[in-house]
Amino acid sequence: MVPKAEEEMEMEKTIRVTGRGQVAVPPDRIRLKFSLEERKDTYQEAVRASKQSVDEIRDLFVKLGFDGKELKTESFQIEAVFERETNKKKEWVRVFKRYEYSHSLKIEFDLDHELLGKILGRVSRCEFHPEFKILYTVKDREAVKNTLLENAVKDSKAKAEILAKAAGMKLGEIASIDYSWGEIELVNSTYGKLLDTMRLCEDEADDYYCDDEPMQLEPDDITASDTVTIIWKLE
Numbered sequence: 001m002v003p004k005a006e007e008e009m010e011m012e013k014t015i016r017v018t019g020r021g022q023v024a025v026p027p028d029r030i031r032l033k034f035s036l037e038e039r040k041d042t043y044q045e046a047v048r049a050s051k052q053s054v055d056e057i058r059d060l061f062v063k064l065g066f067d068g069k070e071l072k073t074e075s076f077q078i079e080a081v082f083e084r085e086t087n088k089k090k091e092w093v094r095v096f097k098r099y100e101y102s103h104s105l106k107i108e109f110d111l112d113h114e115l116l117g118k119i120l121g122r123v124s125r126c127e128f129h130p131e132f133k134i135l136y137t138v139k140d141r142e143a144v145k146n147t148l149l150e151n152a153v154k155d156s157k158a159k160a161e162i163l164a165k166a167a168g169m170k171l172g173e174i175a176s177i178d179y180s181w182g183e184i185e186l187v188n189s190t191y192g193k194l195l196d197t198m199r200l201c202e203d204e205a206d207d208y209y210c211d212d213e214p215m216q217l218e219p220d221d222i223t224a225s226d227t228v229t230i231i232w233k234l235e
Contacts, residue, residue, distance in 0.1 A: 012233065013169070013233070013234040014175055014231050014232060014233055014234060015160055015163055015164065015171075015231070015232050015234055016229065016230075016231045016232075017156045017159045017160040017163065017229070017230055017232065018156065018227050018228070018229045018230075019151075019152040019153060019154070019155035019156025019157070019158075019159065019227065019228050019229075019230065020152055020155050020225055020226070020227050021147070021148040021149060021150065021151030021152030021153075021154075021155060021225060021226050021227070021228070022148070022151060022223070022224070022225045023144055023147050023148055023151065023223070023224055023225075024221040024222070024223045025138055025144055025186075025221060025222050026219075026221050026222075027111060027136035027137055027138055027188070027219050027221075027222050028110065028111050028138055028139050029108055029109070029110060029111060029136070029137045029138060029139050030108065030109055030110075030111055030112070030116055030134065030135070030136060030137075031106060031107070031108045031134075031135040031136070031137050031187065032106065032107050032108075032116075032119070032132055032133070032134060032135075033074070033104065033105070033106045033132060033133045033135065034057060034104070034105040034106070034123075034130045034131070034132050035102070035103075035104055035130060035131045035132070035133075036050065036053045036054070036057075036101075036102070036103040036104075036105070036128060036130050037100065037101065037102045037103075038050070038053070038100070038101060038128065039081065039098045039099065039100045040098060040099050040100075040101075041098055041099070042099065043078065043099050045099070046078050046099040046100070046101045047078065047101070049101065049128075050076070050078070050101045050103050052128075053103070053126075053128040053130070054071075054103060054105065056126055056127065056128065057071065057105065057123070057126065057130065058071050060119070060122050060123065060126070061107065061119070063122075064115070064118060064119065064122075066107070066109070070107050070108075070109075071105055071106075071107045072105065072106050072107065073103065073104070073105055074104040074105065074106055075102070075103075075104045076101075076102070076103045076104070077101070077102055078099055078100070078101045079099070079100050079101075079102075080096060080098075080099055081096075081097045081098050081099065081100050082094040082095060082096055082097060083095055083097050108137070110139075111136070111219075113217055116134070116217075120132070133189060134189070134217075135187045135188070135189050136187060136188050136189075136219040136222065137186055137187045137222070138186050138222060141186050144186055144224065145184055145186075145226075148184070148224060148225070148226040149179070149226065149228060152226055152227055152228040153177075153228055153230065156228060156229070156230045156232075157171070157230075157232075160230070160232045164232075164234055167234075169234045169235060170234070170235040171232055171233075171234065171235075172232060172233030172234055172235045173232070173233050174230055174231070174232060174233075175231040175232065175233050176230070176231045177228060177229070177230050177231075178228070178229040178230070178231075179228045179229070184224055184226060186222050186224055187222065188219065188220055188222050188223075
């Protein structure tokens with residue numbers, strides 16, 4: 001004989017609905033990412049070249065009023081480069097050629113296209129010619145994520161109410177909520193390498209600097225979505 005409590009649980013009707021929350025917010029921060037790469041004959045030369053390139057780009061930001069510590073390293077490595085060649089015995093062997101360093105950096109600041117123009121104008125005149133990427137993001141990421149969750153729960157409830165009504169029942173209380181906490185990247189990357197254009201501007205006249213002009217960019221809203229699965233009781 002099944003105990004009364006277990007019998008009631010077995011007969012309890014529920015519905016499982018996944019709700020999707022979506023947001024579109026205007027960006028208010030700029031994130032610049034720099035990629036530095038160079039090949040040198042020795043390990044010491046690679047280390048020295050990496051330090052010099054980072055010092056140059058950090059000095060650039062300090063002169064524009066940034067704290068040098070705001071420029072963060074995302075990754076750094078030095079690798080030995082080998083190539084396959086044949087020796088006197090006509091055998092394939094790996095032959096060391098050089099060392100190669102790669103250094104990825106990032107910095108964030110409030111959305112200001114005039115400042116961005118100054119930064120990129122100076123970057124275009126750096127000796128080591130770094131590649132860069134412009135990303136747009138938001139300052140209050142937690143507020144955006146919370147809105148996503150709120151919208152996801154509302155969506156789940158709206159869908160559950162429709163299904164319950166179609167089944168001739170009423171939506172009851174929440175039995176459980178299932179949510180996988182994951183990192184949501186709130187960025188968009190609409191614009192990229194503009195160095196060639198800026199160098200052309202510099203070449204037009206010795207007394208003209210592209211960093212005197214704000215960047216004419218209009219970033220799209222940042223869109224994101226997330227899901228929450230809720231089990232609702234049915235009455």
